[in-house]
Amino acid sequence: MRRANSRMAWRFVILLGVVSLFADMTYEAARSITGPFLAVLGASATVVGIVAGLGELIGYGLRIVSGVISDRTHRYWAITIVGYAVNLLAVPALALAGRWEIAAVLIMAERFGKAIRTPARDAMLSHAARGLGRGWAFGIHEAMDQIGALIGPMIVAGVLAWKGSYESGFAVLAVPAFLALAVLAIARINYPQPHDLEPSFRGLEAGGLRSTFWFYLMAVACIALGFADYPLAAFHMKTKGIMADKWIPLIYAGAMGVDALSALAFGRLYDKKGIRALFIVVALSAWSAPLVFLSGPGLLLLGMTLWGIGMGAQESVIRAVVADIVPRDRRATGYGVFHAGFGLAWFAGSALMGFLYDRSVTALAAFSVVSQFASLPVLYSVQKRLHPKRASMEQKG
The missing domain is CATH 1.20.1250.20 (MFS general substrate transporter like domains)
Known part of the structure; x- marks a missing residue:
């Protein structure tokens, strides 16, 4: 039974790792060219700085709200899926922006989506990691994440060299975005209750964040x-x-x-x-x-x-x-x-x-x-x- 649970936990970790690989391939590629893209659309350096800074503030600050809502509602999968959808679909939508104002909203939407899904995703990952060695499980997840972060910018660089168009670069990123969402759906179907992968555990200090x-x-x-x-x-x-x-x-x-x-x-x-x-x-x-x-x-x-x-x-x-x-x-x-x-x-x-x-x-x-x-x-x-x-x-x- 323990060996079967271990296999199930590893499969879940790998599935979430593949999701992160395709997701990072999408938004890290986009982040490598959003600055010059905004400049091409007519944004000033001040606008670029504000958009980047505000996007990061949203991306981190709202994680508190998302985390609390996830624990109170126990809708970890729903929150994770919505977050990934917003996070990833905002990227290829940049190909249709046309104006820097619209592009700025989409860039901040991408960060907003990441803020929504990260606490719930990490909580589910931690359940599977409990019996595997949490350091090793999170390490595997991060390694797969970084593979995507390396491949994505290379894809965009190749598209820019070939087409010479930022819009084409963003459009191509629809492929890894939809692959990430497809693998996420597979994970949801096969593991509807990830917390079952972790034995009952009250933590070092029961009751909350002490x-x-x-x-x-x-x-x-x-x-x-x-x-x-x-x-x-x-x-x-x-x-x-x-x-x-x-x-x-x-x-x-x-x-x-x-x-x-x-x-x-x-x-x-x-x-x-x-x-x-x-x-x-x-x-x-x-x-x-x-x-x-x-x-x-x-x-x-x-x-x-x-x-x-x-x-x-x-x-x-x-x-x-x-x-x-x-x-x-x-x-x-x-x-x-x-x-x-x-x-x-x-x-x-x-x-x-x-x-x-x-x-x-x-x-x-x-x-x-x-x-x-x-x-x-x-x-x-x-x-x-x-x-x-x-x-x-x-x-x-």
Whole structure:
């Protein structure tokens, strides 16, 4: 019986992974060209910035609402399907926009759809992951996600080279969008009650989001605050003449490859070592900013490798810990609050690092390192709450 349940859980994880592969192929491809597309339609740089910023604010901020509604109504599948439909169908619709105002609404609709479906989707995934090793299951999901994120922009680049039309690029993305929805429908038909894949589990603290969750959110917010965005790193490479233009997207693609491998490796490590896996991640990724912003091409590539390691861990280990802290019936709420808090910290840190870059690159690098290392004592506090006996033995040793 246990082996049969394990097989069912793995199939569910793989199905959701395939959905994410096609979904990322769709909207990551679109995100790679929405800026120049808005410019072609006549939007100003200010409009592009506002649309991007507001879209991300919607994409993270509304996850709290979506998570709470998911847990209160228990309509996880309905909310996930509606979210994916809005998220994905808005992309090929951009081919018909014609005006930047319509395109802006569709871009924000895509982010709105992602906000709707992410907490419910992650909650369902966490149920299947319980008996498989949550770090490994979330790592598999993230690796498949990143495969789509790599393929999508390449497809759009090929269409642009062939047709020379942004509209054609968006139209082609209807194919992976509908494939994602088709696989999602298959998952819904075969697994109507994903929570049955997880044994009854009340979490570390029954009743909801208690102190351990909030301490953990505080720790990962420190990591998010100090994690530099790739656009800022790419801006640095371009303006300082460190890398030729043709290499900048390839460096990003390489970092995404490291991201996928990191998600698998650190996901497996989390299942063996617990939250201590994050200590190793922070010790590595914290040095990415100094290497990227204060060195030449060789060390910059090492810095981007460490950056990719951090990204992979964020999408595997960090999500897996939430599932181990939050009770099953509050899981979507937990993910909604977590994603919103993490996202807001990320954007605050990105804005501050952009401000620091214009004044002192050294200050930017120092802020990044200090902020990420500030997470370690808080993570240790969380570890003591999760494994009090183990932490006590380590202190005596």
